[in-house]
Amino acid sequence: xxxxxxxxxxxxxxxxxxxxxxxxxxxxxxxxxxxxxxxxxxxxxxxxxxxxxxxxxxxxxxxxxxxxxxxxxxxxxxxxxxxxxxxxxxxxxxxxxxxxxxxxxxxxxxxxxxxxxxxxxxxxxxxxxxxxxxxxxxxxxxxxxxxxxxxxxxxxxxxxxxxxxxxxxxxxxxxxxxxxxxxxxxxxxxxxxxxxxxxxxxxxxxxxxxxxxxxxxxxxxxxxxxxxxxxxxxxxxxxxxxxxxxxxxxxxxxxxxxxxxxxxxxxxxxxxxxxxxxxxxxxxxxxxxxxxxxxxxxxxxxxxxxxxxxxxxxxxxxxxxxxxxxxxxxxxxxxxxxxxxxxxxxxxxxxxxxxxxxxxxxxxxxxxxxxxxxxxxxxxxx
Amino acid sequence: xxxxxxxxxxxxxxxxxxxxxxxxxxxxxxxxxxxxxxxxxxxxxxxxxxxxxxxxxxxxxxxxxxxxxxxxxxxxxxxxxxxxxxxxxxxxxxxxxxxxxxxxxxxxxxxxxxxxxxxxxxxxxxxxxxxxxxxxxxxxxxxxxxxxxxxxxxxxxxxxxxxxxxxxxxxxxxxxxxxxxxxxxxxxxxxxxxxxxxxxxxxxxxxxxxxxxxxxxxxxxxxxxxxxxxxxxxxxxxxxxxxxxxxxxxxxxxxxxxxxxxxxxxxxxxxxxxxxxxxxxxxxxxxxxxxxxxxxxxxxxxxxxxxxxxxxxxxxxxxxxxxxxxxxxxxxxxxxxxxxxxxxxxxxxxxxxxxxxxxxxxxxxxxxxxxxxxxxxxxxxx
Numbered sequence: 158x159x160x161x162x163x164x165x166x167x168x169x170x171x172x173x174x175x176x177x178x179x180x181x182x183x184x185x186x187x188x189x190x191x192x193x194x195x196x197x198x199x200x201x202x203x204x205x206x207x208x209x210x211x212x213x214x215x216x217x218x219x220x221x222x223x224x225x226x227x228x229x230x231x232x233x234x235x236x237x238x239x240x241x242x243x244x245x246x247x248x249x250x251x252x253x254x255x256x257x258x259x260x261x262x263x264x265x266x267x268x269x270x271x272x273x274x275x276x277x278x279x280x281x282x283x284x285x286x287x288x289x290x291x292x293x294x295x296x297x298x299x300x301x302x303x304x305x306x307x308x309x310x311x312x313x314x315x316x317x318x319x320x321x322x323x324x325x326x327x328x329x330x331x332x333x334x335x336x337x338x339x340x341x342x343x344x345x346x347x348x349x350x351x352x353x354x355x356x357x358x359x360x361x362x363x364x365x366x367x368x369x370x371x372x373x374x375x376x377x378x379x380x381x382x383x384x385x386x387x388x389x390x391x392x393x394x395x396x397x398x399x400x401x402x403x404x405x406x407x408x409x410x411x412x413x414x415x416x417x418x419x420x421x422x423x424x425x426x427x428x429x430x431x432x433x434x435x436x437x438x439x440x441x442x443x444x445x446x447x448x449x450x451x452x453x454x455x456x457x458x459x460x461x462x463x464x465x466x467x468x469x470x471x472x473x474x475x476x477x478x479x480x481x482x483x484x485x486x487x488x489x490x491x492x493x494x495x496x497x498x499x500x501x502x503x504x505x506x507x508x509x510x511x512x513x514x515x516x517x518x519x520x521x522x523x524x525x526x527x528x529x530x531x532x533x534x535x536x537x538x539x
Numbered sequence: 540x541x542x543x544x545x546x547x548x549x550x551x552x553x554x555x556x557x558x559x560x561x562x563x564x565x566x567x568x569x570x571x572x573x574x575x576x577x578x579x580x581x582x583x584x585x586x587x588x589x590x591x592x593x594x595x596x597x598x599x600x601x602x603x604x605x606x607x608x609x610x611x612x613x614x615x616x617x618x619x620x621x622x623x624x625x626x627x628x629x630x631x632x633x634x635x636x637x638x639x640x641x642x643x644x645x646x647x648x649x650x651x652x653x654x655x656x657x658x659x660x661x662x663x664x665x666x667x668x669x670x671x672x673x674x675x676x677x678x679x680x681x682x683x684x685x686x687x688x689x690x691x692x693x694x695x696x697x698x699x700x701x702x703x704x705x706x707x708x709x710x711x712x713x714x715x716x717x718x719x720x721x722x723x724x725x726x727x728x729x730x731x732x733x734x735x736x737x738x739x740x741x742x743x744x745x746x747x748x749x750x751x752x753x754x755x756x757x758x759x760x761x762x763x764x765x766x767x768x769x770x771x772x773x774x775x776x777x778x779x780x781x782x783x784x785x786x787x788x789x790x791x792x793x794x795x796x797x798x799x800x801x802x803x804x805x806x807x808x809x810x811x812x813x814x815x816x817x818x819x820x821x822x823x824x825x826x827x828x829x830x831x832x833x834x835x836x837x838x839x840x841x842x843x844x845x846x847x848x849x850x851x852x853x854x855x856x857x858x859x860x861x862x863x864x865x866x867x868x869x870x871x872x873x874x875x876x877x878x879x880x881x882x883x884x885x886x887x888x889x890x891x892x893x894x895x896x897x898x899x900x901x902x903x904x905x906x907x908x909x910x911x912x913x914x915x916x917x918x919x920x921x
Binding site: 202203206246247248251254255256257258261265266281282283284285286287288289290291292293294303305312316317375376378381384385411 | 585586588589629632639647652669670673676687698763767
C-alpha cells in the first residue's frame with residue numbers, strides 16, 4: 158500500500174512549528190482500560206503530585222504512584238454502564254489527558270467510559286445502520302425566538318420518499334439543553350441499536366431545548382461562550398409547555414411524520430418529565446405514548462398541587478381518551494420519589510391506568526439512559 | 540415571574556445525591572477573561588502546585604500564585620483570533636475547569652477563547668439567522684462503506700421548496716475528520732455570519748470524512764472509543780479522490796443543489812488541499828471554484844512529482860475549461876511553502892491563471908479559518 162510517507166514525516170517534523178495547534182501525538186496513553194473482569198484501570202502521569210484521585214459513579218478512589226510518577230488505580234468489577242469520571246491532581250479537577258471522550262453536564266466536563274454488557278451495549282456505537290442527527294433552527298412565534306433542536310431521523314429515512322415515521326419528543330431536565338439526550342443520554346446510539354435489533358420501531362426523535370428563556374445550548378447563541386448555570390434553565394411555569402405547539406408545527410411541516418396521536422410519543426426526565434406530564438395532560442388528543450422519567454410531576458411554579466382544583470378534571474379529560482401507554486419510572490433513591498408516589502396514589506384513586514417502572518438508584522443519567530432503553534420498545538407497536 | 544423555586548432548591552440540595560453526575564455549579568469561574576485591551580487573563584485554583592503554566596498560540600506563559608492559591612497570568616494584547624490553550628499544572632496537561640468550550644485536534648482536547656475583532660468576529664456565534672448542521676451517513680459503494688459527513692444547509696433552506704443552492708465541498712487535513720471544519724474551523728459560524736452580512740451566497744457546505752480508510756470520526760463507529768492517531772488518517776493515494784463521486788452522488792440526490800459546474804466549489808486544507816487539487820484536476824467539468832489552503836499539492840503517494848509526466852496534460856485538460864476561480868493560499872512559514880512555490884512556478888510556466896493569497900504564519904487553523912473567510916465571498920457570484 159502506498160501511503161504518503163514523506164508527507165507524514167514532514168508533518169511529524171513540523172509539529173513543533175504548528176505552534177497554536179495541539180497536535181501532540183504522544184498524549185494517547187492507556188487510560189482508561191476496561192479489563193476483562195469489568196474493572197477499569199485509570200492512570201495519569203503526574204510525577205510531581207502528592208495526591209491523585211479519580212471520581213465517578215459517586216465514588217472517589219485514591220490512585221497510587223509508581224516509580225515513574227504514573228498514578229493508577231483499578232476499580233472493583235463494575236456493573237455495565239456508561240460512567241463519567243474526572244481526576245483530581247493535588248486538588249485540581251483534571252480531565253484524563255489520554256481520553257478524548259467527554260460529556261458536559263451544565264458547567265462541567267467529564268470523561269466517559271463504557272463498561273460493556275447488558276443495556277450498556279446499547280450505549281456504544283456499534284456496526285449497525287446509523288440514523289442522521291441534525292441541529293435544526295425553528296421559529297417559535299409563541300416565544301418570539303428562533304430556537305435550536307436536535308432531530309434524529311432513522312437509517313433509511315428519505316425526505317424525498319413516501320414513508321412516514323412516528324415521532325418521539327424527548328425532553329431534558331433542568332440545566333440541560335437540546336444536546337443533553339444525544340450526548341449524556343446516548344440517545345443516538347440507543348436508537349440506532351434498538352432499531353437495528355428490531356426492538357424499536359424506526360422513528361423520528363425530536364430533542365428540543367426545553368428552557369423557555371433560552372434559544373439554544375451554551376455557545377450556540379449570540380450570548381457567547383458564557384458559563385451555564387442550572388438555574389438559567391428555568392422558565393416561568395407553562396411558558397415552554399404552551400410554546401410546544403411551535404415545535405410540533407415545525408416537525409410536522411418539515412418531516413415525513415405520522416401526524417396523529419397514534420404516531421406521537423412524549424417523554425422527558427426531571428423538569429422535562431414535568432413538561433411531558435403537563436403537555437400531555439393539556440393536549441389529550443396529541444400523544445398516545447407518555448413517558449415520565451424521574452418526573453417533576455405536579456409542580457406548577459410555586460410548589461406542588463396549587464392547581465389541584467383543576468387537576469382531577471384535566472386528568473379526566475386526558476384519560477377519557479386515554480393514551481395507549483402512560484409510563485412512569487423512578488429510582489427508589491430519587492429525591493422526587495415521594496412526589497411520584499403521591500401522584501401514583503392519585504392516579505390509583507381515580508382508576509387511571511398507567512405502567513410503573515421502579516428502579517434502584519437516584520436522579521441520574523444512569524437511570525434515564527436505562528429508562529429510555531425500556532421505553533422505546535414500547536412505542537408505536539400495533 | 541413564577542419560577543420553580545422549590546424544585547430548584549430541591550435540586551440544589553440533592554446535588555450531592557446525584558453521585559455519578561458532574562453537577563458542580565461552582566466550577567464556573569472567571570477564566571478566561573478577555574479584557575478591553577484584547578489581552579486575556581487566565582486563572583486556575585491550584586493551591587498545592589509549585590508551577591503552573593498556560594500554553595497557546597505557540598507560546599507558554601508562567602502563571603503567578605496569589606495568597607489563596609489561584610494562579611493567573613494576563614497576556615499582552617492579542618490579535619483578534621480564536622485561540623486554543625491548555626494549562627500545565629506541575630507538569631500535568633489540564634483543561635481550564637472554568638471553561639466548558641473545547642475543541643479536539645486529533646488526540647488532544649484544548650480550551651478555546653475568541654479575542655474579538657476583525658475576522659475573529661466571524662468565528663463567534665452571533666445573533667443572525669443560523670443554518671442547520673447535520674451528521675449524515677451515506678453509502679460509498681466505491682469504498683464499500685457507510686460513511687459519515689457533516690452537511691450545512693443555510694438559513695431558509697427548505698427541503699420541500701423549489702430553491703436550489705450551490706455546494707461547497709470542504710475537506711480537512713491529515714488527522715482530521717468530518718468534524719474538523721465545523722469545530723476547529725468554526726465553519727458554521729463563519730458561514731452564518733458571512734451569509735447574514737450578504738458577503739457570501741447562501742450555499743450548502745459538505746464536509747466529508749476525507750480518510751479513505753475510515754468511516755467516521757473517532758467514537759462514531761463500531762471501533763469504539765479509541766485514541767486517534769494522525770497516521771490513521773492516510774489512505775492509499777487516490778482512494779479518497781476516486782471515491783469522491785459517491786459523495787457528490789449522495790448530495791445531488793438528497794439536497795436541492797445546483798448540480799452543475801457553476802454551482803460547485805471544492806476546497807481543502809493540507810491533505811484535503813491535495814485531495815482538492817487532484818479531484819478538481821481529474822474532473823475538469825465538475826468545479827468552477829477550487830481552493831487550495833496550505834495544500835499538499837503534487838503529492839502522489841511516494842513523494843513529489845512522480846506523476847509529472849502526466850501532470851502537464853492533466854492541467855491542460857483542466858484549464859482548457861478553466862474554473863472561474865483557482866485560489867491558492869499559504870503562509871510564509873508553512874512547511875509546504877516551497878512545494879506550493881514550485882507548483883505556482885509550473886502554473887506560471889504554463890500560463891495557467893490562478894489567484895494567490897500569501898499570509899503570514901504556518902500550517903495552522905488560524906490561517907485556515909482566515910482563508911475560509913477570504914474564499915467564501917468569492918464563490919458563486921455572477
